[in-house]
Amino acid sequence: MDYTQLGRTGLKVSRLCLGTMNFGPVTSEDDSFAIMDHAHELGINFFDTANVYGWKKGEGITENIIGRWFAQGGGRREKTVIATKLYGDMGDWPNDGRLSALNIRRAADASLKRMQTDYIDLYQAHHVDRSTPFEEFWEAMDILKQQGKILYVGSSNFAGWHIAKAQEAAARRNSLGLVSEQSHYNLIVRAPELEVIPAAEDYGLGLIPWSPLAGGLLGGILRKIDKGRSASENMVRARALEIKLDEKALARLDEIFPGFKTAPEEYAW
Structure with a gap:
């Protein structure tokens, strides 16, 4: 397996990242466990998920499956760089989604509980939240870092100018800022090549293509x-x-x- 640094960080991740979106709705728990075990056998140490995966509001089905897999021990958690995401609604109340400081705090604690771990390696904003200023976003993320609950922050589905705004806001706080961007990118969908990838390169973000096939x-x-x-x-x-x-x-x-x-x-x- 080939490994690379995640963006400008010292974190080493496998060039192949295991996506888990189908764990639960399409792939049974037993099969999900087998897939994750085999990924480790192949040297894949980078897994990606999200709190909304499982597609039953508020249940976090996929994160729960990963948590039960981690709970088996055998170095499963220690060998895994786990990335998860927040943004989507996990309930029906006004603050049960998006990127307010309140939801960032609650969503992080809920993901930690579901995945039965005490820290998240890469915590990603699943989408940009135009109603929340990046100053608020970074204050909440920095607190999670100080508490040891997350190590790095990434984005997903951001435009190039969103990346620029996020990084400039982080720089004003002397924060590390985003270390990765997860974009819809493959041989058919090439739009990220226009502005997202150049922005990621300029700011030192790693690129994580979703739906590469x-x-x-x-x-x-x-x-x-x-x-x-x-x-x-x-x-x-x-x-x-x-x-x-x-x-x-x-x-x-x-x-x-x-x-x-x-x-x-x-x-x-």
């Missing part, structure tokens, strides 16, 4: 959509929706991969 499109999912777990209703629906939204992208795939097979007609609803 475009939901499986770049991994041949359409050729095997009628076999195995990929044929489940959820997976077929997800692929069909992505196909419907990305017809131009599929045409581009035909250029990248000559002979690329489009979706079976019965799945294209």
Whole structure:
């Protein structure tokens, strides 16, 4: 396994990061445990999750699965650089989501409890919160750092100018600032190359692409959509929706991969 520094930090992470979004809704707990164990066997030490994963409001299903896996011991927690995210609503009250100081404090404590750990390696803002000033965001994150609850702060789905604003606000506080940006980036979705990646390079952020295989499109999912777990209703629906939204992208795939097979007609609803 190849390892690299996470942005400008001294933290070493595997170049492959294990995404856990399907743990719970699509992947059973036993299979999730097996996948994480095998990731360690392959030398993957970087896992990514979020408090909303599991997609049942407030339950944190995926984080709970990871917590029960950590609880088995055997160095599982110690060998893992765990990244999680906050922003999405975890309840129905006004302050149960986004990036206010109040929600940052509550969300961090809840994620720590679910994952049965006393610190989060990389705590990421899942989206930018235009109603919360970065001064408030950094004050809350700095307190979590001082308490030893988080080590590094990252962003996800930020525009280039959001990264710039965040970093300048952090600099005024003499804070380390963002160390990574997690963006939707693959051979089909290239928008981050315009401003996000240049901003990340300039400010020393590591780039964590999400959906690097475009939901499986770049991994041949359409050729095997009628076999195995990929044929489940959820997976077929997800692929069909992505196909419907990305017809131009599929045409581009035909250029990248000559002979690329489009979706079976019965799945294209």
